Amino acid sequence: MRKNKLWLAFCVAGILGHAECFAQRIEFQEPIKLNDSINSDAEELLPFLSEGGGRLYFTRAFHEDNVGGRYAGSDIWTSNYENGSWQAPHNELVPWNNKENNAVIGERQQGDVVYLLNAYKGKKGISFSKNVNGKWSKPETLTIPGLKTDGFVGFYVSPTYDFVLISMNKNGGYGQEDLYVSLKDQSGDWQEPISLGGTINTAGFEISPFLSDDQKYLYFSSDGHDGYGNADIFVSERLYGSWTVWSKPKNLGPIINTSYFDGYFSIYGDTTSFFASNREEGYLDIYTSRVKLNNKDVLQDSVQRIIDETKRLLSDLKKDDEMIxxxxxxxxxxxxxxxxxxxxxxxxxxxxxxxxxxxxxxxxxxxxxxxxxxxxxxxxxxxxxxxxxxxxxxxxxxxxxxxxxxxxxxxxxxxxxxxxxxxxxxxxxxxxx
CATH class of the missing domain: 3.30.1330.60 (OmpA-like domain)
Known part of the structure; x- marks a missing residue:
């Protein structure tokens, strides 16, 4: 009888885990194209919401007001959310923007450090800038061994600054751009990137990685997995706490993805997501989609019953004289x-x-x-x-x-x-x- 009780307790705990996971599945509402203050006749991509949600960073290419002009590169632009809408953006970020391709690829939890994709002082890759007394410092280089920066490369730096997701085309990969992760060693130094493996990477390209706040769900864009068009956005669950074992990537579906290019996805607090798409043809524009948790209310009573039953079973086990x-x-x-x-x-x-x-x-x-x-x-x-x-x-x-x-x-x-x-x-x- 004792064995049956313990086995049942483990089964119930397993059911509870899956119920909680199921309760957290999300649905996306119909995407809304951001207003004309954000989207212009040029190309807008790489949206990134700041800590607190009051500021949106994005990259603008082929715009005459960029530091290098229309064809010299892309600039970081920023817009504040006020009175229920995004205000007119600006690119007056002198330490960050130059004639190269610039983008925000992460922000520290406290919001006092921003991570940048750029080439400063002739070093292409990742840089960071600190907010000191309300002013942003000149970018400093972040060194990762084995980083291949020629060709198309993309990054996501975690708010906790303990991992960097990388998209790059490296010898020995699965195809075009693959996804990698660089972790810190015990000394705090960045390690050489390791591939996320064959579940994620394909013979096509995998780009624009983004990890959810709980570090469990990877969002990325790919043309190598089954999709609707040029490139679709997918999500994969990180399994067993490993960086190389992932669930089969799931297409976010026709509400988000189209027959055109869809990518540069990011999600915040399980409530709001941003991404870029050229679904209206021409250049990329930035869209937002509200997120809602699916079946949470429906499962609430069932989950509570499971919790109560688990507590009762564990209580019975404690009364048993034998040690487990x-x-x-x-x-x-x-x-x-x-x-x-x-x-x-x-x-x-x-x-x-x-x-x-x-x-x-x-x-x-x-x-x-x-x-x-x-x-x-x-x-x-x-x-x-x-x-x-x-x-x-x-x-x-x-x-x-x-x-x-x-x-x-x-x-x-x-x-x-x-x-x-x-x-x-x-x-x-x-x-x-």
Whole structure:
């Protein structure tokens, strides 16, 4: 009876997690094109809402009032929201704008530092400017090793300044521009960018990345995933806290996307989104769409009942005299062909056995530990480890396995595995009698 109670508690907790996730799904209202103060006869793109929502930064190209004139580059323009509308914008941002291509790509949480895409002092890439006594300082360069800045490149710097999302065309990528992330090491230095992997990146281009406030949902534009036209906006959920394991990208649908170019999407506080589109043909214009949470009210009562039931079950468990004991053991080891991440029939049969064991035994979670030593190139091994474990996760979930019961770990030391060789080790967490 005790085992059944605990198993039910884990099941209820899993249902609750999915209910909360479902309650947070969002719907977009019909987009509204911003007024003529923002959209002109030139091209407007890269909208970015400041901390607090009172100021909109955007980039304007092919405009005669830009610092370098109509054809010398693009400027950052800014507009304040007053009396229910966006006011006439200006580009009198002397430290930021020059004859190159300029854009705001992030802002620190406190609003006192703005991150910029530009080429200052001959160094193309990322810069930052500080607000000191109400004035913006001259941009300073932010150095990221392995950053490829020739060709088309785009960035998003997080408000917490602990990661940078990058769009660039780099050797060894999946196609044209791919999405990467650069993280800080323990010393606070930026690390070389790593690819977000084959779930996100395609043979086409992936550009204009933006991450939600909770760091769970990635928005980007692509012509490599199935869409409606030239480029569509997609969203993908970040899984297991990993930067390389993502859900299948979901198209935001025909309300947002058209047969033309749609991109440079950003969302704020789950209430307002901005993006750029040339759906009226010609140059890009900036649009906004209000956001509403879907089914939140409908699920409120059900969620509360689940919470109450979970509390009751946990209370019953506490009354039990026995201590809860959980053990971990190797359930299966998947040995892949050399330099391959494909699941052959033998591996699929092994995974089918795992699924049967889950039904039979009191297994409430699986640990998938992936290691590759197939190549002398560390980055290739890492990518292969990711691809292998993604295929395993895909097979298990498509067969009915709950994602919340999967933990993912990528290791670079084979000693972490019982078999001490390349493959994916599946460990089962089991409730002891």
């Amino acid at each position: 004991q959980v053990s971990s053991s190797v359930l299966e080891f998947l040995s892949f062909d050399f330099n391959s991440s494909e699941l052959d029939k033998k591996l699929e049969n092994s995974l089918d056995k795992v699924l049967k064991r889950i039904e039979k035994d009191s297994i409430f979670k699986l640990n998938l530990i992936s290691y590759s030593g197939d190549s002398q190139d560390r980055s290739i091994n890492y990518t292969l480890s990711i691809d292998r474990v993604q295929n395993v996760v895909g097979y298990l979930t498509q067969s009915g396995m709950d994602e919340s019961k999967l933990d993912i770990e990528i290791v670079e030391n084979p000693k972490r595995l019982e078999k001490a060789r390349s493959g994916v080790e599946i460990r089962a967490q089991v409730i002891d009698e």
